[in-house]
Amino acid sequence: MRWKGIITLLVLAGLFIAASLIFTDTWLEKKLEKTGSDIMGARVELNRLDVSLIGLHVRWDSLQVTDAKDTWKNILTTGRSEFDMDFLPLLRKKVLIQNVQLSNITSGTARTTDGKWEKKVKVKKESKPNIFTKTIDRLEQQVAQAPVWDLKQLGKKVNLDSIITILQVKSPAKIDSLFNDINSRYTHWEDTFKKVNPEADFQRIETQIKAIEPAKIKSIEELQASLKTVNTVKADLDSLKKFVTSSKTGLKADLDYSSTNFKMVEDWIKEDYARVQDMAKLPDLNAQNIGKFIFGAQVVNKVNRVLAVTGQVREYSNRLKSDKPKKEKPPRLKGQFIHFSSKGRYPDFWMKKALISGSTLQGLSFSGQVTDIVSEQKFIGKPTLVEINGSRSDGAALHLGGEFNYLESEPRETYKLDLIGMPMNNIKISESPLAPGKLTKGKGQLNSAMTISGDHISGNINFIADALQFEMNKTQDLNKLEKTLQSVYETTSMIDFNAGWVSNNDDTRFTLNSNLDDLITAKFKSILSAEINEAKTKLQAEVNKRVAKHKAEITKLVDEKTRMLSTQMQSYEDKLNSYTQQAENRKKEIEARIEQEKDKQKNKLKDQTKDKLKGVL
């Protein structure tokens, strides 16, 4: 035993404990701020973190989380917050927190310094798309696909001449290419028929058959020579039959190819119409499009934020599942942690209750709780629940409920948000040019719900606002459409919309209906329909003009050549059948004649023998 060593160890341990007591708070604060900032992509600041190692008590005076989209604003701030950790679970490497008090929570407060955070760029392994990423992408695509309603642009007459000069009609080139392709196939058959020249063979065969007249032949020798000729003719016909049969199959395939591809010409022309229409930015006056255009982006933005957070929560919950873990390829010397579980044991992390209170910038006070934030729900047999209520003196109220349930094999998350009696003054309901500038009066109500069960997402938002008064973006120099829009808002005092979305791994459907759909569509249609239709007709005519010559050429080629080659092939078949029949008939005639001649000779021989025998006897 080295006593010097033991003393050194004791000194080192003492220094370690002293350093921990002095520096833990600062070190931990910096570490937590860095980790939080890395996760959020914006600065996270903890003020005066105090960690008491003896009582395992944690406290901070304030927490600021910067909004990554606007780094001069906080997405979340809290006031003084504190909690205690249980000691015994820590020895099992498990964190158990009974109660957390998060008070004075606010959102959207201005920052005094820029909260930008330069995150180290890590090459992240491309993760497999899941129901959340698929739905987020599809919803964004669907909203982006809604036509852009530019009132200034629409208010002007479409400059068709300028569009026509830069118009790129693609179908003529495609038609020409198809023309050459089909033509080469027709030429191949024409050349083949010319080279083989079955007509010459048929003429020769016809002459040979006609030259054989079994009735006029007297001797057996001549008949047998004719039979030989007939057999030669039949062999020639068989050879021709082989050629005709194989050619017929090949020709049919080529003619089918021509007719199938010829049908595509119409599709190409339609594509050109659509492209030209798109170039001219001619919108479809469809009610759904207007609703989606006004509210779609906002709704999808909010839904996608919730989906992204839910996706992350579910990913973490899956990571901590007790199933057989998938083998990873960790960096050298880091290894992979395997988590074990069994019912009735402590989860790795369990915050039993987080009490939340605060207020929004609009002065709505809220309070509530999040219970059982836990790494492995199956251990405690309870889901994570969120329950927050808020109210304001003017009657406005808020209720937010949520459940994250990972107890069953299929994960399930549900959300419910209700905003009741919300004053709408000074609120801009959308950034869309079709929406009014600002609301000056009115009350609104919003009810929304979403359920994500396994790989199936469904949700809806119903919004209704009435007793409304609008302030328009612009009051002077209005074009006819802007004036129309203004008149729509002057005559209505209510706006509503219902948005719904359903998604699974294969498909996502997003619908949005608003009372503005019909109101605006009807008014715009009366002004724009005639103009749009006129523009469409002109552009269609231009496309037709450019395509006509090419279309006529290919139509003529396909019609003429198909008819010609089909007729030729039919003629070969007819002749082949006719000469085969004739040859067969001739053969039968000759065979009959041979039999006849044989009988004749037999009888003659009989008679001669009788005569000779008569003389002898």
Next chain:
Amino acid sequence: MLIIKYLSKLLKLLQSGETPGRLAGGFILGMVMGLTPFWNIHNLIVFILIVIIRVNISMALLAFAVSSGIAYLLDPLFHNLGYWVLVNIESLKGLWTAMYNSPLIALTNFNNTVVMGSLIVSILLLAPVYFLVKWGVVVYREKINAKVQQWKIVQLFKSSKLYTFYEKINDWRQ
């Protein structure tokens, strides 16, 4: 530079008056620390053992340095072995679950594939390496040392300033 340093250390240790048992003891403890990921509780225990048990600390440091390099090369093997032991051997699952949920043991990171794999390899190597090093030291001192000292390269090396410098430091430490 690094190789000279280690060679100098090794030669010095082999010729020192330290018993083969203490040299071998220092070597195997240093080896465990080097082969397994450093920041783990079991290494704290090994460190305490090195400090309080009469094993050769220099040999432990040398073994730590050498086996750290080997550990880097063998990391995939440790990961695979650890994964197999932790995940694929069903009969041990109950033991791992109990350990995972036990106070203090849970803090050892035994559920990390590299920790588990390297620890198994280290434990398996403890006895053979101990006896091999002990035997090696004896054989070296009896049969090889005199010959090695005759080697020109060793004489050249021993006459270098660096070696003299290390010798002085070692003398001063002792």
